[in-house]
Amino acid sequence: SLFHWALFPSFHFQFLLLIPPDTPRNISCIYYFDAELTCTWTSGRETNFRTNYTLYRKMTMGSCQSKTESCSFYYPDTPYSSSFCFQVKAENILGEASSGCVPIPMEKIEKFEPPEILSVKKITGIKQLLTVTWKMPEKIIPSQDLICQVRYRNLYSNSSVSYINFLPNKMGSCNLTGLWDSTEYSVAIRCISVVSKFWSEWSRGKKASTEEKAPSERVDLWRVIESSHPAGSRYVHLMWKVYALSPLNNFPPSGRILGYKIQYFPENNAALKMTNISSNEKVILLLNEEAYIISVTAYNSAGNSPEAVLRIPSADERCKISQCFDTLLSLEKKKKEKKKNLPDICLSSVIAEAKLY
Secondary structure: OEEEEEEOOOOOEEEEEEOOOOOOEEEEEEEEOOOEEEEEEEOOOOOOOOOEEEEEEEOOOOEEEEOOOEEEEEOOOOOOOOOOEEEEEEEEOOEEEEOOOEEOOHHHOEOOOOOEEEEEEOOOOOOOEEEEEEEOOOOOOOOOOEEEEEEEEEOOOOOOOEEEEEOOOOEEEEEEEOOOOOOEEEEEEEEEEOOOOOOOOOOOOEEEEOOOOOOOOOOEEEEEEOOOOOOOEEEEEEEEEOOOOOOOOOOOOOOOOOEEEEEEEEOOOHHHOEEEEEOOOEEEEEEEOOOEEEEEEEEEOOEEOOOEEEEEOOHHHHHHHHHHHHHHHHHHHOOOOOOOOOOHHHHHHHHHHHHHO
16 A cells, blocks of 8 residues: 655645555446346445456356446346355555356346336226226236235225235236225335335326215204395395214215205295205305205215205294293393203203204
């Protein structure tokens, strides 16, 4: 080895250790059939000289040169063999060093392009299922057994990614089952030879949604009734919400909702039923002073949710209920002095009115 020193204008001294190259170690390679063969290695200590490397592929004549710790052969100089060994020589002006010849069977270092996903589709009439169809790449060592892995993820939640393994054909399909209804998924595939240590990269993802189901939850419905107008009409404000009972375990809980169907008719004349459609969670109805029955359902392309039903009392009934509320307040004030209960009919009316607000 040599020591080199330099005197800089600032009068600082710098010493550099100049040495011949160390023996290259840790040779590893990766093979793309009929495309590319790349090997890498570690070079050891810094020599402070430019070092040139030569990668030799034994059993067939072949070598490539590099100034870094990597070198590649390209098609057509990438013949397949199970009996290659690889050697690296490092050299600079002070000397050279060569590694031993490391046998590396090509089938154990094969890596190929990912499969191409042709489609991810739902099957009409089958819930919680998607069918994935793919095509394997052309450049794979012949007669090798393969294993592929499907990765799929629910795009509507933060749930973990799921995987399934399968043995592929050149072109084939598999079913993803036990999925959530009305839910979009992202799907990708990767594959590996059973004797290789390198998986392909993940394919480009494709998205698809499972079969839709009808909304399963009844809306939570309530209303506000304005005072009657002199003409005998009144405005009824309907409002509703859809609540998830267990959003973490059952999302989406009631299916995708496209809109809401509101039906109403006079209590004594169901033949006069009217229907409104709304995409909002509220609507205003102009009714006369009769009692009405009103129902609201959520719907999508698969069907309707269970009905939420309420009764709008007639204008006369509302007056009696208002009087009943006044009676209730008066009795509450006297409760400590006299223990009295509301009449059964009046109390029932109060409870019914309270539930509807």
